[in-house]
Amino acid sequence: MSAKAYSVIGTRPIRHDGADKVTGRALYGADFTAAGLLHGAIVRSPHAHARIKSIDTTRALAFPGVKAVVTSADFPETAERMVDLGEGDTPLSYARGNVLAIDKVLYRGHAVAAVAAASPHVAEEAAALIDVVYERLPCVLTAPEAMLESAPQLHDGKSNLASQFQHVLGDAAKGFAEADVVVEREFNTATVHQGYIEPHNATALWNNDGRVHVWCSTQGSFVVRDCTALILDIPVSRVKVTPMEIGGGFGGKIPVYLEPVAALLSKKSGRPVKIVMTRKDCFEATGPTPGSFMRVKIGATKDGRITAAQAYLAFEAGAYPGAMVGPAGMTVFAPYDIPNAVVDGFDVVVNKPSTAAYRAPGAPNAAFATESVIDELAQKLGIDPIEFRLKNAAKEGTRRVDGPKFRRIGCVEVLEAMKNHPHYSAPLGGPNRGRGVAVGFWFNVGLQSSATLNVNADGTVNLVEGSTDIGGTRTSIAMQAAEVLGIPVADVNPSVADTDSVGFTAVTGGSRTTFATGWAAYEAAQDVVRQMKQRAAKLWEVEAAAVSFDSGVFTSGGRKLTFKELADQLPATGGPVVGSATVNPRGVGGSFAGNIVDVEVDPETGKTTILRFTAVQDVGKAIHPSYVEGQMQGGSVQGIGWALNEEYFMGADGTMMNSSFLDYRMPTALDLPMIDTCIVEVANPGHPFGVRGVGEANIVPPTPAIANAIERATGVRMTRLPMSPPTVMEALWSAGN
Amino acid sequence: MKWFDYECPRTVEAAVGLLSAPGRKVRALAGGTDLLVQLRAGRREADLVVDIKEIGELNELRLDSSGLTIGAAVPCYRIYNDPAICRAYPGLIDAVSLIGGTQIQGRASLGGNLANAAPSADAVPILIALGAQCLIAGPGGPRSLPVEDFCVAPGRNALAPGELLVSIHLAPPLPGSGAAYLRFIPRNEMDIAVVGAGASVVLKGNVFAAARIALASVAPVPLFVADAGDSLIGKPVDEASINAAAEIARAAAKPITDMRGTAEYRRHLCGVMTRRAIARAIARGKETN
Amino acid sequence: MPAQTHVTATINGEPVQFLCEPRQSLLECLRDILGMTGTKEGCNDGNCGSCTIVFDGRIVTSCLVLGVEARGKEISTIEGIARGNRLHPLQQAFLENAALQCGICTPGFIVAAKALLDQEPEPDEERIRFWLANNLCRCTGYDKIVRAVEQAAAVCKQEAAR
Ligand SMILES: Cc1cc2nc3c(=O)[nH]c(=O)nc-3n(C[C@H](O)[C@H](O)[C@H](O)COP(=O)(O)OP(=O)(O)OC[C@H]3O[C@@H](n4cnc5c(N)ncnc54)[C@H](O)[C@@H]3O)c2cc1C
Numbered sequence A: 001m002s003a004k005a006y007s008v009i010g011t012r013p014i015r016h017d018g019a020d021k022v023t024g025r026a027l028y029g030a031d032f033t034a035a036g037l038l039h040g041a042i043v044r045s046p047h048a049h050a051r052i053k054s055i056d057t058t059r060a061l062a063f064p065g066v067k068a069v070v071t072s073a074d075f076p077e078t079a080e081r082m083v084d085l086g087e088g089d090t091p092l093s094y095a096r097g098n099v100l101a102i103d104k105v106l107y108r109g110h111a112v113a114a115v116a117a118a119s120p121h122v123a124e125e126a127a128a129l130i131d132v133v134y135e136r137l138p139c140v141l142t143a144p145e146a147m148l149e150s151a152p153q154l155h156d157g158k159s160n161l162a163s164q165f166q167h168v169l170g171d172a173a174k175g176f177a178e179a180d181v182v183v184e185r186e187f188n189t190a191t192v193h194q195g196y197i198e199p200h201n202a203t204a205l206w207n208n209d210g211r212v213h214v215w216c217s218t219q220g221s222f223v224v225r226d227c228t229a230l231i232l233d234i235p236v237s238r239v240k241v242t243p244m245e246i247g248g249g250f251g252g253k254i255p256v257y258l259e260p261v262a263a264l265l266s267k268k269s270g271r272p273v274k275i276v277m278t279r280k281d282c283f284e285a286t287g288p289t290p291g292s293f294m295r296v297k298i299g300a301t302k303d304g305r306i307t308a309a310q311a312y313l314a315f316e317a318g319a320y321p322g323a324m325v326g327p328a329g330m331t332v333f334a335p336y337d338i339p340n341a342v343v344d345g346f347d348v349v350v351n352k353p354s355t356a357a358y359r360a361p362g363a364p365n366a367a368f369a370t371e372s373v374i375d376e377l378a379q380k381l382g383i384d385p386i387e388f389r390l391k392n393a394a395k396e397g398t399r400r401v402d403g404p405k406f407r408r409i410g411c412v413e414v415l416e417a418m419k420n421h422p423h424y425s426a427p428l429g430g431p432n433r434g435r436g437v438a439v440g441f442w443f444n445v446g447l448q449s450s451a452t453l454n455v456n457a458d459g460t461v462n463l464v465e466g467s468t469d470i471g472g473t474r475t476s477i478a479m480q481a482a483e484v485l486g487i488p489v490a491d492v493n494p495s496v497a498d499t500d501s502v503g504f505t506a507v508t509g510g511s512r513t514t515f516a517t518g519w520a521a522y523e524a525a526q527d528v529v530r531q532m533k534q535r536a537a538k539l540w541e542v543e544a545a546a547v548s549f550d551s552g553v554f555t556s557g558g559r560k561l562t563f564k565e566l567a568d569q570l571p572a573t574g575g576p577v578v579g580s581a582t583v584n585p586r587g588v589g590g591s592f593a594g595n596i597v598d599v600e601v602d603p604e605t606g607k608t609t610i611l612r613f614t615a616v617q618d619v620g621k622a623i624h625p626s627y628v629e630g631q632m633q634g635g636s637v638q639g640i641g642w643a644l645n646e647e648y649f650m651g652a653d654g655t656m657m658n659s660s661f662l663d664y665r666m667p668t669a670l671d672l673p674m675i676d677t678c679i680v681e682v683a684n685p686g687h688p689f690g691v692r693g694v695g696e697a698n699i700v701p702p703t704p705a706i707a708n709a710i711e712r713a714t715g716v717r718m719t720r721l722p723m724s725p726p727t728v729m730e731a732l733w734s735a736g737n
Numbered sequence B: 001m002k003w004f005d006y007e008c009p010r011t012v013e014a015a016v017g018l019l020s021a022p023g024r025k026v027r028a029l030a031g032g033t034d035l036l037v038q039l040r041a042g043r044r045e046a047d048l049v050v051d052i053k054e055i056g057e058l059n060e061l062r063l064d065s066s067g068l069t070i071g072a073a074v075p076c077y078r079i080y081n082d083p084a085i086c087r088a089y090p091g092l093i094d095a096v097s098l099i100g101g102t103q104i105q106g107r108a109s110l111g112g113n114l115a116n117a118a119p120s121a122d123a124v125p126i127l128i129a130l131g132a133q134c135l136i137a138g139p140g141g142p143r144s145l146p147v148e149d150f151c152v153a154p155g156r157n158a159l160a161p162g163e164l165l166v167s168i169h170l171a172p173p174l175p176g177s178g179a180a181y182l183r184f185i186p187r188n189e190m191d192i193a194v195v196g197a198g199a200s201v202v203l204k205g206n207v208f209a210a211a212r213i214a215l216a217s218v219a220p221v222p223l224f225v226a227d228a229g230d231s232l233i234g235k236p237v238d239e240a241s242i243n244a245a246a247e248i249a250r251a252a253a254k255p256i257t258d259m260r261g262t263a264e265y266r267r268h269l270c271g272v273m274t275r276r277a278i279a280r281a282i283a284r285g286k287e288t289n
Numbered sequence C: 001m002p003a004q005t006h007v008t009a010t011i012n013g014e015p016v017q018f019l020c021e022p023r024q025s026l027l028e029c030l031r032d033i034l035g036m037t038g039t040k041e042g043c044n045d046g047n048c049g050s051c052t053i054v055f056d057g058r059i060v061t062s063c064l065v066l067g068v069e070a071r072g073k074e075i076s077t078i079e080g081i082a083r084g085n086r087l088h089p090l091q092q093a094f095l096e097n098a099a100l101q102c103g104i105c106t107p108g109f110i111v112a113a114k115a116l117l118d119q120e121p122e123p124d125e126e127r128i129r130f131w132l133a134n135n136l137c138r139c140t141g142y143d144k145i146v147r148a149v150e151q152a153a154a155v156c157k158q159e160a161a162r
């Protein structure tokens, strides 16, 4: 555990952007406006799979108030090539095709054309006047069906099975032969959505000098810049992205959908164009997380040692390849030290929206399967489920099935904290109740981040960074700079800059922002200290090496200057001090999370009520404990929604039947108890403050923890998500209740 | 949304005049919590929207010896904020306090809930169970209609062109009467009934003197199950009578399979919710006995 | 284009006039015509509560009110909650309790919660959760929001006692 005493880290300051956000002054993407602004509307496919025979824009263009109409024909003519949009190579035509359909529509809601007009209402009316002739094609909606020979093919001449992989560790056949008990089950999970409250939005101005300026809510302004440039085939230097405040993303606001379209409309109309999605568009036409079909088999000896494990993971990528089955394959057995394992993963395209990342993408699906099977094994072996996990827990040096060995991790510490938590031994207090536990793992990515610190003469510093702030990261990054500089965090004034004003910074995602951009701020602060030491040396006429710095005070011999005092001397000692740093850190620290959950199941309706929920997580070092708790609580509740009610309810024709917040049923305040948190701190040796990525692991254990609790309450094991009242009731019926 | 004109008449006559405008698609606007959503989604069309909230009769909320009169445009919150109404009609309060959430209840009216004629409308089963009457104005003069005859098909009501629902009237509660509305939803608020059950009973000692039962979301329109209520009359207040009535309700339901549940599940829930609603109505009836 | 409607209303205590089309929601009028973008849009169909305002003394979702319906009405929005230069205890409590992450839901929650505290100074947890069920937050899991409202209630009570 990290024992070092910090003065800023570990405290709970009020966020720098707080006043703006509680008064309504903070400007989010949809709040942006500009002189001469036009409003865009998108024409979307009513079919899940069809060939576009023709698009006639005549009637729309004639509609009063309409200024421009675009289709995929307005993309520049560029030869097909592979492009990297930050998630590996994809054909350019796929990247473009998801923005405006080329030749075929692959899911209902697929963008086909767009209109810019004087008002959103006029744009919408005009969009309805674009005449698209479709040749409908049969659609396929699940991975197992899409893999059949007879399935309709989404991409002409290419198999629906876009890719597959296998990880092998040891000898699974031998391992299963050594097992005394083997449990094997099949699992299905429905497509779910990140459910951020702010719809996607973008405003673009294609200026007369050929420069494109985009204002939008995004998790990564540089991703938007690079993707927009690639899709429009213009140099990145001509695109500037100004990130506005962002109303949630959870992975879903990494891809671009609207930006290139708004840019094309602006190019044609000569005016700035804003497009804001409707909620229905968000559900139908952004990137939800894959539905999945999984088979997991685990064997153990009588004394509770796991001998072998096997997983078959088929994930629905949606319209274009990239179903996050890779991380599912890496995390599926991550919490355990398993000598023999084999994992097969399949990335399958289906006629649903192209999936995107959603908080620990792939891991919750996989954990639902593994942690359910682990629970059943523990039951069969008569071992306490936490004890069973502890017996097999991954530790430093444990090899994952996909190859890498873990460095220092906190799996055991999380399990110990769960075991010792008062919740675990509290009485359940009533009939039809059950308690479930589960654990889960998620990585922490490094990637590039930049930060600049400008020292002001009054001893404050301005921090400029490029990570859009979705949950208080301005402050958690500023705290790391303040810690180094030995000044109060209120004296660090952070701002999130546009892509012209800060060095490249990767997305706010992958649990990386506090970790990596925080690290950049740490390094930039070290740079400031280095330069300020030189200034002190100059004043005191000593060697810089003779100046030391501790807790905000520069000293040399008997002389001392506080940070503030020295800052005041900067004009006289050579001018401003600007510290800057770029990082691409390697020392990432993955995080384990565990849940203890009590449920009550109404045996007459199948409805599950969450009575008590405890979230435990190894966070390395909690920079701002309130925000860490907030991540744990938010991830837990998204997991609860995933477990109990959220799903894309698809009609046979590929129409999402519940594309509204009314019918998609995310948890409301009334559906939940308080979410207790228990922060475990096993310092990440790879980070200067021991930070691990904390944003995502917390969504991994809830679905199996709840499934395990339902099993304890009812005796019925649920193998399908969501475990909605009708599914639980049906399971109770088939079990003969 | 397509363009529409907006009028805000002050009298029933003026409203009826506007609603009767020949050749126009006219829609009354009460709280707008159904209408605006539907217009925006293109599920309904209007070229003239007639705001009826400034009309005196439609805003009336009066409890007196003749019973309770609820103007068709009165939003839910006004009903549950009235302690006397809460005491006299707790079953009605069940329904008005679970429609939407706080904000929706600040706007949503019983008139709109009825006139929208959704099979899932939460206020309708309890109004049927309480034997409420709809008071209607129109080009042909006023008329009244029992609530159970008001909804005729999903999204269609019994109003003739130009007619306006003015108010809903409930008789004064009898001694020994109790009513309740319960619905089943996967969340705890902000949801559409998978099944809803409204029950009202009148108890004489340990015997049912009268009972009415109606269901939501199990048929094309809110379903009045007269037989279920009738089966209770003269029966002792016990589990067997309740179960028998619930079974009749279950059998009468004609639910469909959709995203809210399978037909089988819904039929099952009908029995469960009816039983629970009757039990709660009885508990309330005993308090007033 | 058919004529727009002239609307006079009182917003956050100030008389306000604007022109709008009947089809424009009050939310659009506030945001796009009056530039009051503190009120947010999350769903445009009454489900998320981001657009919550006080309309004629009651909280409503302004996406389900027409701008023309505002004629002669009293309206208050998130922009009118702070007391001059001082934050309202709810705003302060949201900050101190880290009851916001992305913050898009925050204006709606604060407006809704203020209406609750204005009428019921001591709501319990269940009451707060019930009252706020028309407001969705996807980031926080509501725990810290509920605690912030509880804290603000206590502060308001103290202030009232003074
Ligand atoms: C987020 C949300 C949650 C909801 N939850 C529920 C719920 O839990 N349960 C439920 O039952 N409903 C629910 N609803 C639907 C809706 O709120 C109710 O049906 C409400 O009672 C409708 O009343 P209103 O005054 O808003 O009607 P409006 O939308 O104004 O009108 C509805 C329809 O009735 C017509 N109409 C209205 N008044 C009259 C009249 N006097 N004469 C003739 N025609 C008239 C209108 O033209 C329109 O077609 C919900 C809606 C939303 C947006």
Ligand code: FES
Pocket: C040, C041, C042, C043, C044, C045, C046, C047, C048, C049, C050, C051, C052, C061, C062, C063, C064
């Ligand atoms: S935008 Fe009005 S409730 Fe969501």
Ligand code: FES
Pocket: A197, A247, A248, C099, C100, C101, C102, C103, C104, C105, C106, C136, C137, C138, C139, C140
């Ligand atoms: S803080 Fe993001 S939705 Fe509530």
